[in-house]
Amino acid sequence: MSLAPVEELFTVFNETAMIMQEELACTYLEALAETGENLFQERILQKDELSEVTVKRLKKSYDSLNLHTYSKENIRKSFQLAILKGMNEIVQPNHQMTPDAVGMLVGYLVDKFVKEETFRLLDPAVGTGNLLTTVINHQQKKNVEAIGLDIDDILIKLSYVNANLQQHPIQFFNQDSLEPLFIEEADVVVSDLPVGYYPNDVRASEYEMKADSGHTYAHHLFIEQSMRHVKAGGYLFFIVPNGLFESEQASKLHTYIQENANIQGLLQLPRSLFKNEKAAKSIFILQKKGEGVKPPKQVLLVNLPSLSNTAEMEKILRKIDGWHKENK
Structure with missing residues (x-):
């Protein structure tokens, strides 16, 4: 057989x-x-x-x-x-891979939102390259140039091999993504954000979202760094913890997003994908503000069913479709 x-x-x-x-x-x-x-x-x-x-x-x-x-x-x-x-x-908390179904959903959303036939895609926390290459594989007849960054040398090597085997032209940088980046501006950002505190307070002090005291949240800094490196009108698709706006540093995040981006959507991922409620995540979609960039008439808010429930998922995809037509 x-x-x-x-x-x-x-x-x-x-x-x-x-x-x-x-x-x-x-x-x-x-x-x-x-x-x-x-x-x-x-x-x-x-x-x-x-x-x-x-x-x-x-x-x-x-x-x-x-x-x-x-x-x-x-x-x-x-x-x-x-x-x-x-x-x-070797289970390490920063070595968690984005579930396949989530990667495919992000790929579907990028394909829906991004109309350019050629675009530059950035993942500032690329890990093994699984999310980035899943998204690229789900672009319909589009030419994608991509950039991936990660501080972990083993993960970036796996990323590079992964991209080569799939024949994707991706540039990789093995560095702390919150240090200054010498890369071209991207049209789109995708990232499963590393959650936790960033230990380098000196570097964090150069960000608008720096904490008033103690360490700043790394996931907040990754959002700000991504916003710095995406073009005006560019889209950002982040996989974020559900409690993103409930932490003691949330007010800074709220102010920063209000000033720099329009929230396009928040799709809560099914709880069944995560070991416990605290680990549950959502897909957060932003568009960087710029000349002629208008906010959507209403934000796309979705509570996703189990991704294996085909009938319910089809309903949700139809809802996303309808929202998209109405807001574009």
């Missing part, structure tokens, strides 16, 4: 990563990045560090695949499965 494409790819990613993890004495995620790079380059880049037997085993595994016969989405999903396996071994 032949395996489904995602399973077939995952098997090769997983088996070859495990072989290299053992021989190179590294983590599974590091080995996965190495094996992904080998597949993309169509050669074994670590030959000098591996035994002859291992090189033969890897070659046999790689030769069983022809990457060009797989869709970008199948490559993304299988690579994501392997990353999830690796993350389960």
Whole structure:
């Protein structure tokens, strides 16, 4: 019985990563990045560090695949499965991946809101590149140039390999995204915002949303940094905690958004996606103010049903469609 494409790819990613993890004495995620790079380059880049037997085993595994016969989405999903396996071994709070269904929904919304056939897309907290490449894969006949930033060197390497395997032209920067950025302005921002306090008070003091005392929320600073690097009239799609406007620093966020953006929508994600109520999130859609940029007649407010409930989801998508026609 032949395996489904995602399973077939995952098997090769997983088996070859495990072989290299053992021989190179590294983590599974590091080995996965190495094996992904080998597949993309169509050669074994670590030959000098591996035994002859291992090189033969890897070659046999790689030769069983022809990457060009797989869709970008199948490559993304299988690579994501392997990353999830690796993350389960070393659970760190900043290594959480955006659920697939949420990424697809953000991709659908970007496609709905953004009418330009060519646009620049920025993710300032790109992680493994899963959200960014999901969004790109869901753009209908559009040409997307993308930029991804992350402070974690392992995650950015996985991002880079992920993009190469899917043949997406993405520029990656391994840096603290809240430091000054030397990038071109984006038309659109997407980001699953890192939640928590930002430890660098000196850097935070250069932001309008800096806390009056103590550390500032990183997710607030990411919103401000994104707003600085998106064009006037550009859209921003953030995955945010549901309690975004309930914290002790919320008044600064409220004032900043009022002055700089128009709120387009807030879509509350189903609770079933999250381990507990405190972890629940929403998709927050903003448009940067600028000449000729008008706020919507009304903000799109949606409580999403379970994403596997097809009939209810179709109703919601029709509601989004109707709202869109009325407000554009």
